[in-house]
Amino acid sequence: MKQTTLNGILLDEQTELTLNDLCRACSSSAEWIIELVEEGVLEPVGYQQTQWRFSGNSLQIAHTAMRLQRDLGINLAGVALALDLLDEINTLQARLCRFEPNDES
Amino acid sequence: MDFKDYYKIMGIERDASQDEIKRAYRKLARKYHPDVSKEADAEIRFKEVGEAYEALKDPEKRAAYDQLGANWKAGQDFHPPPDWDAGFEFSGGGYTGGNASDYSDFFESLFGQGFGAAQSGRPHAGFHSRGNDHHAKVLIDLEDAYHGATRSITLQAPELDSHGHVSTTQRTLNVKIPKGVKQGQRIRLSGQGSPGMGKGQAGDLYLEIEFNPHSIYKVDGHDVYLDLPVTPWEAALGASIKVPTPDGQVDLKIAQGTTSGRKLRLKARGIPGKPSGDLYVVPQITLPPADSDAARELYQKMEQELAYNPRSKLGV
Numbered sequence: 001m002k003q004t005t006l007n008g009i010l011l012d013e014q015t016e017l018t019l020n021d022l023c024r025a026c027s028s029s030a031e032w033i034i035e036l037v038e039e040g041v042l043e044p045v046g047y048q049q050t051q052w053r054f055s056g057n058s059l060q061i062a063h064t065a066m067r068l069q070r071d072l073g074i075n076l077a078g079v080a081l082a083l084d085l086l087d088e089i090n091t092l093q094a095r096l097c098r099f100e101p102n103d104e105s
Numbered sequence: 106m107d108f109k110d111y112y113k114i115m116g117i118e119r120d121a122s123q124d125e126i127k128r129a130y131r132k133l134a135r136k137y138h139p140d141v142s143k144e145a146d147a148e149i150r151f152k153e154v155g156e157a158y159e160a161l162k163d164p165e166k167r168a169a170y171d172q173l174g175a176n177w178k179a180g181q182d183f184h185p186p187p188d189w190d191a192g193f194e195f196s197g198g199g200y201t202g203g204n205a206s207d208y209s210d211f212f213e214s215l216f217g218q219g220f221g222a223a224q225s226g227r228p229h230a231g232f233h234s235r236g237n238d239h240h241a242k243v244l245i246d247l248e249d250a251y252h253g254a255t256r257s258i259t260l261q262a263p264e265l266d267s268h269g270h271v272s273t274t275q276r277t278l279n280v281k282i283p284k285g286v287k288q289g290q291r292i293r294l295s296g297q298g299s300p301g302m303g304k305g306q307a308g309d310l311y312l313e314i315e316f317n318p319h320s321i322y323k324v325d326g327h328d329v330y331l332d333l334p335v336t337p338w339e340a341a342l343g344a345s346i347k348v349p350t351p352d353g354q355v356d357l358k359i360a361q362g363t364t365s366g367r368k369l370r371l372k373a374r375g376i377p378g379k380p381s382g383d384l385y386v387v388p389q390i391t392l393p394p395a396d397s398d399a400a401r402e403l404y405q406k407m408e409q410e411l412a413y414n415p416r417s418k419l420g421v
Contacts, residue, residue: 005255005279008292008312012285014379025293025309027235060291063311064140071155072134086141090289094325 015056019044022054026062033062039080041065108183109211111157111170119171123164130158156208159216166216185214213271233303239310243292245282247319247329250376251351253284258312278310285378286314287327322351327382329375334391335359350374350384357386365390 009015017025022033034049036042042061044052064086065079074082112119115129136142137151144150161167177183243256259277266272280294291311298308316324323330333348343361347354352374359369368385375382395401407413 005281006294006297007281008294008310010283010286011291011293012287012378025238057290059293067140068138071138071151073131082141094288098323098325098330 009056011056011059013055013057017054017056017058019049019052019054022059022062025059026066028062028066035076036062036065039076041076041080041083106183106210106214108177108181109153109157109209110177111160114153114157115161123162126158126161130154130162134158152208156212159208160212170215183211233305234301235305236299236301236308238308239298241310241312242315243280243282243312244315244317245286246317247322247324247376248351249282250286250316251284254282256280256282260310280312282314285327285376287376287378288314288316288324290314321349324376327376327378328385329382330385330387332389333357333386335363335388337390337392340364340388340390348386359388363388 019030019033022028023030026033030049033042037044037052042054042058044054044058046052061083065076065083068074068079068082069076112121115126115133117125117129121129133154134151137144137147137154139148139151142151159166160170173185239260241258241260243258245254245256249256257277257279259275261273261275278294278297280292282292286292291313294310294312296307297310300307321331329351331348331350333346335344335346338344339346339359340363341361343363344359345356346359348357348371350371355371355374357369357371365388368387371384371386373381374384393400395404
């Protein structure tokens with residue numbers, strides 16, 4: 001069978017998502033996304049909700065927030081704290097990784 | 106089918122109270138949550154704990170499970186005795202939470218299909234829902250991020266057939282990895298997740314980019330680091346030397362008096378993008394071995410003629 005090559009969307013800082021895009025991709029209500037914005041977890045550009053534009057990595061953050069809230073039973077303030085700490089751990093680990101010797105194999 | 110010891114999985118005694126079960130679950134869920142845990146088998150452990158909790162948190166399911174007896178050992182070949190759940194009055198069996206397709210055959214054989222027939226997980230006519238999203242990791246090389254690549258990915262996806270049974274199907278996808286991807290970024294393939302039910306849309310497939318460890322480069326975001334061995338005379342006198350980059354060789358000028366560990370930035374030679382990352386070359390001065398008379402003489406001559414004390418700041 002002939003295989004076609006799929007082109008996905010890279011969810012980086014250049015990608016723009018609307019509130020509607022995020023709701024659909026998370027199967028969530030707009031209210032829940034708005035709560036994430038109010039908590040400072042997501043930072044859209046644009047003044048009014050209808051003009052909000054989220055960067056591509058917002059989707060990853062929203063998905064993680066959703067799993068943390070659902071699986072661990074923590075409220076959004078706790079989710080926000082956990083996300084900040086995870087972010088910091090990732091930064092530190094990347095930095096630590098730079099000082100470890102390369103794999104000789 | 107292997108017997109699963111749900112009490113052992115949760116690290117609790119068989120006579121634990123419902124509160125203790127809940128506490129044990131919360132603790133283990135935090136420990137093994139795939140978004141939080143760095144342990145390699147976190148996802149498997151998390152699902153196992155979720156399944157154990159699903160069975161034990163509901164007093165009816167727990168009582169039925171307990172009835173199997175305490176003599177079963179984890180991993181032992183298990184078939185549920187016929188009518189094993191007879192004599193129990195079930196009000197709301199079936200699945201109450203989580204994703205049923207994540208549960209083991211063992212769980213399925215006890216609490217799936219027939220258990221508490223009042224509820225059925227089977228889709229019925231007129232019911233529409235969006236398919237589940239799928240998540241997978243793709244390993245790529247650093248060079249792929251510089252040039253772009255195509256990767257063939259094999260995915261195992263649980264699928265629900267028309268009778269509501271879960272089976273695993275394998276499919277292979279060719280996916281374009283765009284130039285400029287970074288560690289941890291995700292690519293969304295719309296409609297490549299599970300099919301929807303009824304008129305519901307299919308879910309999406311998310312591919313998370315992960316770099317294979319590289320033999321000479323380190324990556325931090327869109328910046329790339331290279332430890333560059335240099336000779337003492339190159340560092341002391343300055344030199345123009347050839348340096349590898351993921352994009353090909355370049356000539357690099359080393360200033361005289363260069364010290365080990367000082368970062369030399371090659372602008373925009375990191376992972377390409379808007380903006381591109383930088384390549385940092387970190388000189389590491391290496392000593393030629395004193396393994397011949399001539400070499401030993403040279404070192405002795407340096408000792409006599411340079412009168413250099415690297416520990417003068419230490420007061421010795």
